[in-house]
Amino acid sequence: MAEQAFDTEFERRHGPLARRAAIITASLLDPAGVVLSDAATGTGQREAATVPGARQVRLTRGQAPALSRAASGxxxxxxxxxxxxxxxxxxxxxxxxxxxxxxxxxxxxxxxxLASRLAASDIPVLINGPTGTGKEVLSRFIHARSSRAGGPFIAVNCAAMPESMLEAMLFGHQKGAFTGATQSSEGFMRAADGGTLLLDEIAEMPLPLQAKLLRALQEQEVVPIGSTRPIKVDIRVIACANRDLPTEVAEGRFRADLYYRLNVFPLMLDSLRERPDDIAPLAFAMALRHAPDPARVPCLSDCAIAMLKLHAWPGNVRELENVMRRALLLAHGRPMITPEHIVFDCPARLLGPALHGASIPGGPIPGVPLIADDGEGPRRLSSIVQISEARAIVETLEACGGSRIRAARALGISERTLRYRLASLREAGIEIGRGVVTPLSGVIASRAAGGGR
Incomplete structure (x- = not known):
């Protein structure tokens, strides 16, 4: 994308935005796979007409943001x-x-x-990271950029199949090899021949099966259950783990020799809260994917984006997808998703009132922080979440004597993320001073416990 030249008219209308996007996507997307153009004039990337099957993105400068997908895609x-x-x-x-x-x-x-460079080789890759961070997406990216892209990509979730079936599903079996084996099966490893095999949640694989997998990887051959003849395979292996494999090895739950066989080049995907700049693009992508009417996709307001960035995201990208699907439902056809449509994971009884914008009946709910009514109507859940998180940051900073390094460690985030959240709070209208959380609008004034003048 970065190597594409834009027509003069398109450059004048959309150059600043288009070039920022081109720089970011240079290592992510196939430059020939996307064509940018101006919706009114049709100007855009030079020689774009020579790219068959490319995705078409048409840009317009307007008073209000809008997003839509045509029937043509x-x-x-x-x-x-x-x-x-x-x-x-x-x-x-x-x-x-x-x-x-x-x-x-x-x-x-x-x-x-880095993954793009790794794709050029055939060495095994071990991807570590919490669940829901996109390890399979990264695995598919490596496969798509490799010389094996024309071959199969086979993903096996080692935790999703019963232990008794995993061996047969992975290595294949002969007809009659065991009760119920009414026909032969090639297994996932043979199905991946010439391509890439993803072993997801590899830490869940039983120890006896780990020994057989190690031999198959070393020899590049498999022996189906019920057979005595090895069958050669040509596969590239990518393994994913959401548990610390060195710890698993030390405690005897994972073979050290298999770990070193897989850990030729480790990659680490951080949790979503450690990648705040990914949140808005992912949220818009989920809006495009799940909007009830593709011709009218709600956009996210700046305040909604700031609110998403303040959340800790314990469920990572999967949780973000749930929040966006919920927001699309609550927005109910409105052109903009605003903070009142953002509902994070919470007790189910909160969702009913949120659908109607009503107050929460029945009084306080244990574990859910409340803020006193300011006389201007019921406090929305978005404000509760925002102020509560701000208060937690203030209290932690106070307890750590104002040290951001210690406060970030106590909150389980990086110092960079803490700085970003403090800035986002200010942008959202919440000023954080010593021991106090004060919305700049003056609507809410809430003092953290122990602080005060």
Whole structure:
């Protein structure tokens, strides 16, 4: 994308935004896979007509942001401010295909740039990271950039199959090899011949099966159950783990020799809260994917984006998808998703009132922080979440004597993320001073416990 030249008219209208997106997607997308153009004039990338099957993204400068997908698959992006985070996030989401990665955070972009270099080799890759961070997306990216891209990509979840079936499903079996084996099966390893085999949640594989897998990887051959003849395979292995494998090895739950066989080149995917710049593009992509009417996809307001970035995301990208699907339902056809449509994981009884914008009946719910009514109506859940998180940051900073390094460690986030959240709180209208959380609008004034004048 970065190597594409734009027509003069398109450059004049959309150059700043288009070039920012091109730089970010240079290591993520196939440059020939996306064509940007101006919705009114048709100007855009030079020689774009020579690219068959490319995704079409049509840009418009307008007063209000808008996003839509036509029946042909072309996506229309209307933006007001070319330098805003929302405009860039919309365009990145529109440019990405269904199986392509979406990223804008420097930490993520560096991982994908490294993965692109790894794709040129056949060495095993071990991807570590919490569940829901996109390890399979990264695995597919490596496969798509490799010389094996024309071969199969077979993903095996080692935790999703019963132990008794996993061996037969992985290595295959002969007809009559065991009760119920009414016909032969080639197994996942043979099915991946010439391509890539993804072993997801590898830490869940039983120890006896780990020994057989190790031999298969070393010899590049499999012996189906019920057979005595090895069958050669040509596969590239990518393994994923959401548990610390060195710890598993030390405690005897994972073979050390298999670990070292898989851990030729380790990659680490951080949790979503450590990649705040990925949140907005991912959220817009999920809005495009799940909007009830593709011709009218709700956009995220700046305040909604700030609110998403303040959340800790214990469920990572999967949780973000749930939140966005919920927001699309609560927005109910409105053109914009605003903070009152953002509902994080919470007790089910909160969702009923949220659908109607009503107050929560029945009084306080244990474990859910409340803020006193200010006389201007019931406090929305979005404000509760926002102020509560701000209060937690203030209390932690106070307890750590104002040290951001210690406070970030206590909160389980990086110092960079803490700085970002403090800035996001200010942008959302919440000023954090010593021992106090004060919305700049003056609507809410709430003092943290122990602070005060």
């Amino acid at each position: 072309a996506i229309a992006v209307t933006y007001a401010d070319p330098v805003s985070e929302a405009s860039l996030a919309m365009l990145l989401a529109a440019m990405s295909g269904p199986d392509e990665p979406i990223a804008a955070d420097p930490a993520s972009l560096s991982i994908f740039a």
